[in-house]
Amino acid sequence: MSLNPEHRLLESFLAHTRQPADPQPLKQICEALAGVQRDEQMLPWAEKGLALDPRSRTFVHARARALRLLGHHAQAAQTWIDHATLDWSPLFYLGRLGRDLYLGGNVELAIAVLNQAIQQPEPDNHPDKLRARKWLAEAMLSKGDASGFTHWLWRNCADSGSYRHSDIPMWNGQRDLRGERVLVTHQMGYGDQFMLFGSVRHWREAGAQVMVTCDAAIHSLIEASLPDCKVVACARPLALFAPCDDTLLPAIRAFAPTMQATLLHLPMLAIRDVPRPAPYFPAFLRAPAAQRERATAWAHTLRAQHPERKRVGVFWDCAQRHERTMRSKERSWAGLRSLPVESLERLTLNPEIARRVQFVSLHHPAAEMKSGSPRGNVVHYAPGIASFADTAACIEQLDAVLSVDAGIANLSAMMGKPTAVLVNPTGEWRWGRHSTRSPWMASAQILRQTTMGDWNSVMDLAAAWLSRH
Structure with missing residues (x-):
């Protein structure tokens, strides 16, 4: 054969x-x-x-x-x-x-x-x-049970690449971090980093000085959002326990860490806190100053054109579903999370909604060319979305965001923006299982399918949600 x-x-x-x-x-x-x-x-x-x-x-x-x-x-x-x-x-x-x-x-x-x-x-x-x-x-985390992070941490030995600096001891679970200098190395996707970096606040409150690494694509955003931390960009680790990237070593030596933690360790610090932090992942993301200045000018013009409308960002398609070289698991899951353009058009072509809402696309232009663009009441961010810093700056100027289960939903929720997350019946653990609220992020409202693939009822929920915002 x-x-x-x-x-x-x-x-x-x-x-x-x-x-x-x-x-x-x-x-x-x-x-x-x-x-x-x-x-x-x-x-x-x-x-x-x-x-x-x-x-x-x-x-x-x-x-x-x-x-x-x-x-x-x-x-x-x-x-x-x-x-x-x-x-x-x-x-x-x-x-x-x-x-x-x-x-x-x-x-x-x-x-x-x-x-x-x-x-x-x-x-x-x-x-x-x-x-x-x-x-x-x-399964445990989908119920809001923080002890599930103990099992999730084992991903450091399984399917999540991670950095390991051989000269720095790994965090051993200690709660009093006064005088400690903690190197936190990143892993996993953008949405995971947006959410889990919210736990840095717990480590700072415990007394630690913190240096974090992140993907270059989100570096300026994370740096602006964690002003009391040292933030360094480097390649995402793909192998388990990979040695730290050579480009990192000078920054690590200058920071002189006393211990190391991975992104997966971050939520572990608070799992036994009574009362539990509320929200567990506090909103912290903010756009860099340069992008914020451009977005403010754009929003001023848009408000002058339509002063009676609220501005709502929309994100409807997960780009991984278009990548034929990706594994079936990732491609299929992205397809199940994506909202067909014709379903979104139930909102964007609705004249009653158009009197109250101006939709703004939150897609990168290259991604939108693959996903298709909805007709009707949708404008594009005029300064242009070239980076996550641009997306964050745009979101800051909006009244709310409507997004499928993707990195943009995490970004918006972790900025504290009212965010309606459109999910299928399975959904990611972070959106909970049956409730309309996320057990982990305060700003996320969950609009959930009752039957896999049926977006009609979700669009009805979205229309009602828009009427309340």
Whole structure:
């Protein structure tokens, strides 16, 4: 069989047409679809395979994976339950079942199952146990349980690259940080950094002097927002425990840290605080002065043109869904979070809303060219959005923001701006599970789908939310 993934897929399909009663070509189709990052298309082939071989773990796994990528999480969980008697590794089985139970909304049972998974005898650094801890953490955090951060911290050993300076001891959990100089190294995405850097305040209140690293794309924004910290830009770490970037070393030597922490450590400081910090992640982001000056002039002109309208930022599309080279998981999840332009147009083409609201696109121009632009009552930020500092400056001049579950929602909420976050029934843990409020950020109002993919009811909620703001 060909080594080229696309050729392998075609050859597997041809083999199936010649031998439709043989499950082996169907297994090869599923494997080839995974090889070309089209795992979400495995569902019909996995179901054909199960019809031929009902006890095949390969087809069960492929079916559950495809259902999850398509957003059918409860069906994915039921697939595992229906095939519980197969010869699974308990850790593998419990972790996958718990994950899909959580994503499907059965959070309490998911937590119980995932707790069973992490009690299995495999070592703590076993990949399946680390995955189970991640999903256990997020299930707990979705309920507002801060002790979930203890499990989330294990991502430093799993799927989140991190820096490790060999000469600086890692924070050991001490609460009194008076006299300490803490180097906090970044990781994960922009939205995670926007939210988790809010915990720097807890470390400063505990007495620490803090130096943080961040992605270059958000450096000026974070530097303006943490004026009492040293903020340095560097590349995001992609490997576990990577040595600190060479460009960082002079700044580290000048700061002379006494201990190190990663971004994932930041929320750990307050998990036992009574009363709990409210909000847990306090708003702190602010635009740099130069961008703020340009945005103020733009807003003055816009207000003069439409003094009777409120200005509401809109962000509707997650760019990852357009990147065919991305893994199926990231691409599919971005698609499930994105709002179709035609759904947004229920708001932007509504003449009653247009009398009260002026929408402003918060998309980078290059991203909007991929996502499509809504018709109707939408203007663009005239100074231009070239960086997150520009986006933050624009948001500061708005009355509110309407955003899908993306970095912009985190940015707006962590600026303290009234933010309506449009989420699917699964959503990220930070938006909670059933409530209309985030358990972690004070400014976020959650407008949630009741059925995966159905944005109509969410647009009705958004229209009502706009009428209140």
